[in-house]
Each structure stands twice: as structure tokens, then as C-alpha cells.
Amino acid sequence: MSRSLRGIVREFGPAAQVVGTERYEPTRPGPGQVAVRMVLASINPSDLVTISGAYASRTVLPFVPGFEGVGVVEETGPGVRDLRAGQRVLPLGSAGAWQQTKVTDGRWCLAVRPELTDEQAATAYINPLTALLMTRHHVLDTGAEVVAVNAAASAIGRMLIRMLNRAGIRPIALVRRPHSLARLAGTELTAAVCTADRPAGEALHEITRGRGLDVALDAVGGTEGAELGRALAAGGTLVHYGLLSGQPLPPHLPAERRDVRIVLFRLRDWVHTVQAEAPDRLADALAEVFGLVLDGTAASQVAGVYPLSAVRQALERDAAPGRRGKVLLSLAD
Ligand SMILES: NC(=O)c1ccc[n+]([C@@H]2O[C@H](COP(=O)([O-])OP(=O)(O)OC[C@H]3O[C@@H](n4cnc5c(N)ncnc54)[C@H](OP(=O)(O)O)[C@@H]3O)[C@@H](O)[C@H]2O)c1
Incomplete structure (x- = not known):
């Protein structure tokens, strides 16, 4: 894998001031893991609150932000049977959507319905x-x-x-x-x-x-x-x-x-509880949500899409008064 770009937080504070970017070498997926090539990620209040340090007691610095985004499975590690390379997924359950390659637990990667656009998929969860x-x-x-x-x-x-x-x-x-x-x-x-x-x-x-x-x-x-x-x-x-x-x-x-x-x-409480006790409930709920996104009930407006290299401009746009819709980060090269 070539060197990837990721957003990085080294100190807590206002997101537009403290989020930087850096190149990194993604690790190969280990047992049960997959490498997901991220396509689009959204900026949500939960990201900004975490970056601000409000949850400092459970957030270890430095970290890669982003609780929501869509990507494509690039490589599966040993023991991963339900996912294959090329499959579009939402890698849930952890931060790290603001990076080009997210290596994560395969059980947390949920397949996306093909009818959803990438913009719909990147805003179909939280x-x-x-x-x-x-x-x-x-x-x-x-x-x-x-x-x-x-x-x-x-x-x-x-x-x-x-x-x-x-x-x-x-x-x-x-x-x-x-x-x-x-x-x-x-x-x-x-x-x-x-x-x-x-x-x-x-x-x-x-x-x-x-x-x-x-x-x-x-x-x-x-x-x-x-x-x-x-x-x-x-x-x-x-x-x-x-x-x-x-x-x-x-x-x-x-x-x-x-x-x-x-x-x-x-x-996050609901999702982590059902994932531990009855993971099918999460998949079922997401399937229902995908239908609601497609029929417009749970659709999100998009205010703008910025490359990850311009993450600070994206965060400034997100904070600007009168914004209509979500600001997304494009993780494509
Ligand atoms: N608990 C959970 O699991 C969970 C999950 C999802 C979302 N949320 C929460 O839901 C909230 C909204 O999220 P979102 O993604 O929908 O945000 P969003 O689209 O970014 O919208 C936030 C909007 O709320 C309005 N607003 C900001 N401060 C306000 C205030 N003090 N009083 C009234 N309105 C205010 C602003 O609209 P105007 O500028 O037009 O006033 C702003 O554009 C956030 O607090 C988020 O953390 C929680």
C-alpha cells in the first residue's frame, strides 16, 4: 500500500485550529481486520466535541477523528469471511473516518446498499x-x-x-x-x-x-x-x-x-450494546435506515465537499453561520 493521508489531532481545542494532516504507512490488516480505503467522511458535532477535549478522559492523543464515513474494502485479514475486496462498507464503532486507509475490525464494517450514492452513504449512519x-x-x-x-x-x-x-x-x-x-x-x-x-x-x-x-x-x-x-x-x-x-x-x-x-x-451506547449482544439488530436497523435515506425521510443536504488536505477550510465552513447541510471530506487522492 502507498503512503496515505490522515487527519490528526495532537492537542484538544477548536477543530479548525487543532486538526492537522500527516502522511502515514497503513498497517496490513491482522486477524479479523480489514483495510478500508475511505471515500467520503462527514463532519458531525460529535467529532467537534471529541476534538474539543470534552471526552478527554476517554480519548487518547494523538488520534484520527471521524465517526462517520464510507469506504471500500481494500484487503481482508485472516479469518474474515463475510467481506471481500471491492465491497462498499460503513466502518463503524470507532473514530478514524478522516483518513485514506482505515484498518479496523471486520465485524464493524457494514455493507452499504448499492443504490446509495457515496454522499448518501457517508451521511446514512449517525x-x-x-x-x-x-x-x-x-x-x-x-x-x-x-x-x-x-x-x-x-x-x-x-x-x-x-x-x-x-x-x-x-x-x-x-x-x-x-x-x-x-x-x-x-x-x-x-x-x-x-x-x-x-x-x-x-x-x-x-x-x-x-x-x-x-x-x-x-x-x-x-x-x-x-x-x-x-x-x-x-x-x-x-x-x-x-x-x-x-x-x-x-x-x-x-x-x-x-x-x-x-x-x-x-x-454509541445503543450501537455498542447491540453489537456485543445481537449484532443482527444493528444490521437490521441500518437496512431500515438505508431505505429511509433513499426515500428522502432520512436524507441529508450536503453543504460542500472538501479534500482532506483542506480539512481546516472544511472545518471553517462547518462552523460558518447559516451553513445548510453537512460538510464532507473527500478521501480520494
Ligand atoms: N446523542 C447522539 O447519539 C446524537 C446523534 C446524532 C446527533 N446528535 C446531536 O444532535 C445535534 C445536532 O446534530 P446535527 O448533525 O443535526 O447538527 P447540524 O446539522 O450541524 O446542525 C446544527 C444546527 O443546530 C442549530 N443550533 C446550533 N446551536 C444551537 C443552539 N444553541 N440552539 C438551537 N439551535 C442551535 C444551528 O442552526 P442555526 O444556525 O440555523 O440556528 C446549527 O446549524 C448535535 O448536538 C449532535 O451532537 C446526537
């Missing part, structure tokens, strides 16, 4: 699967009817709304800026609220006529997440899955609302 699982387990399985989604114009926010719409639910959407409201066009909503105009709690009380929410899907945390928690009906559930505000939920919230459930959802 947000689509999270949206599917949260919708299924916390909304559909509980019979919830009155549902709110914040950061509603984010990639996952819009997927959640489309999945809820498919189930006949018209959620209440919250965005932080007026211009984001236009990005909700084409979805069916009970109401759309801009939290720059009025506090979320006040708006939710009025829209639900004091009934409260059955489920709130919170990607923001901090004050806004707490307002969603307070806006729940008794017996309701706050599903907290993101920290876009940079602030955790207030620690006193559970004591304030003993009559609701506050659930922390992390895709």
Missing part, C-alpha cells in the same frame, strides 16, 4: 439511526402524540420531523433564529417557534393549551432543554441527545420534575 431509534423507542412505542423538537432546522431535527410526520404526528418545532424557519418548509407542524422571539416554555404552554408535551426531543441542553423539561405533561419524557448550547441540563431539573422521565440518548 443522524438517521439516532432519529430512527429515538422516534421508535420514545415516541411511537409510548403512544406519544404531543411532541416537540428543538434545533429543528438541524440535519437531525429535520429528519426527526419527517419521521414523525410519516407516523402521522405533527410536532412543535423550535429554532433559535428566524431565518431557520424557512428550512422547515415541506414539513407538517403543529407550530413553529423561534426562541429568539419568545421563550420556549411560554410558547409551548400556549400551543398545548396548558396540556403539556408527551415527549420533547432536546438537542440543545442548558436553559432551553430545561424549558422543554418543564413543559412536559406528567408522565412525559425529555429525551436529551445533544449539547448544542454547550451547557448541560441544570442538575436540579430532575428534582423539579419528579413526575417525568429524563432520558439521555447516545447512539
